[in-house]
Amino acid sequence: MKIAVTSKAFAKNETLKSELQSFFPDCRFNTSGRLLNESELIEFLGDCDGAIVAMEQIQAPVLDDVNLLKVIAKFGVGLNNIDLSYCQKNGIPVKWTAGINRQSVAEMALGFMLMLIRNLYTTSNQLKKGEWNKSGGQSLYGKTIGIIGMGHIGQELTHLLKPFACRVLANDVVDINEFCEKNGVVSVGKETIYAEADIISLHTPLNTSTVQFIDATAFHKMTKKPIFINTARGELVNLQDLHDALLNGQLYGAAIDVYDVEPPTHKELISMPNLVCTPHIGGNSAEATLAMGRSAISHLVDSLLGAANER
Template sequence: MPTRSQGKRVLITTVPFGDYDDSPIELLKKNKVDYTINPLGRRPTENETIELIKDFGILLAGTSPVTRKVIDAAPYLRLIARAGIGLDNIDLLAAKEKGIQVTYTPHAPAPAVAEFVVGCMLALLRHIPQANQDLHKGVWKRQVGRRLADCTVGLMGVGSIGKLVVKYLQGFGTRVLGFDLRQSDISADERNFQWVDKEKLLRESDIISLHLPLTQATRYFITCKELGMMKPEALLVNTSRGGIICEEDLFEALQSCKIAGAALDVFEKEPYDGPLAQLDNCLLTSHMAAASVDCKRAMEMGAVQEVLNFLTGKPLRMTVPQEAYKEQERRNGHV
């Protein structure tokens, strides 16, 4: 059993934390919480997390690996508060076996990610990255592009982020197709929105944007087969998880102009240093779609509030749904 002090100690592995808005740190200080921020200044590896976590009862985590090995190395751990939406980096089953509660902040990053997605679409359509590169090299070349109003956008995944993308695209008058493994309650009324199957979305969309969680069902959801169904002028945007796209297949498709371009904010291995960086028709960013000041603050404050709820014996607000545990069981072949 943890001692009183060890059970209440908080390790914050997500960095930067409180750098752009110190409200989360001030809230911890106000409540006299004993916390330590990851001293590495970057996302820790599994082994580094194992070394850091040994004497802590609460983990406020970002995207760093919280594996079974990490959990086994944390005898006092009783709460994992995820600042963000993705859960693929946390071994939920190992946490459950140890009686460790897990929370997350699924709605906090949505506005920032949705805006970022639309920004990527505009950048690709109007060739903004290429024009910037040309002018920095002293080349004056006017790029001719396409308008969002004239495009059909296909959304694979229409959850909290996908719904906001639909909302933002309404202002452009864009036709939107939606596909999801589980259709949500989004209304098609006056939205230029239509539910379709995966194949129809791939064949008819000018831009495809991915908003799926990384699960057994969605790993390598986009491979050479799906890329081959897309229009040669089509664009692909991914701000969800890197493992949803086969990066080798995407490289081949972009290099051979089977599709026109892509914008990727997430990768199978991060930081990314792979061959896609060699391609001018691939816009790459460093997993920053959710990193607006307000949404980062909302994620951090949401996670801190769950820490305070836990420490004061109040109900946790956003515990991970049972479906997420069931999905990991399916992935591990337990069911």
């Protein structure tokens, strides 16, 4: 059986490559260092039985021309880049493990909070330019944190915040009351988070109802001039409106790890002095990379070799 790995991070990891090839000797890896476009994906996946994909757009035009594909395994979380309806209609299972990188992303969100609220990021950059700014910011301890999206990562972030005795406000479209009751979290509407949070951290999935739901209107409601953090998906936020909110003082600062176009094209935004910006590495700690890769491998083994053994 032939396996195609479109994920750049997987292709760079010799441990994962070796482990995959121990089950499937015939493998093809994306070593281009970039996302493959539609025509490249069709050629890359065309004669393969299984695929490990990351952020590539696996949509109907690609799948229409990939006739041998029996299973898709996700390297990471979030399935918004895969046409799930097409896969379901055409009998192509999409395998993934929810929350596989939650520790890695939650740690980044906590790190962003500390960098910004304690002025670590700003004063470090100033010192490199010869400016001696002794402003130490504020303590994270006891602050009100708003978490929008209380799934695996939001819950993990809640656990990481416990030593800081923060008041945590949470919002989700599903019932989170049981988790909130057990963990001292207050379930509220987004409007309450906008009005009361010192820090707002975004952890929602991307779908038709959440595209750019954080925009100028939402920033205007953030009356405490909070720190805003997005480690989820870039398309959740109107980045021009984020730039304006930072420029106009509606936000104390912001941190983003994701963008609507990657690498980002919003040069004015990423040059803002009170914005921490990283190249979509939230889920890419060494431990998370191995966990995501091994999860994808296990899904392929179960789906392809398991089915073969049953015959």
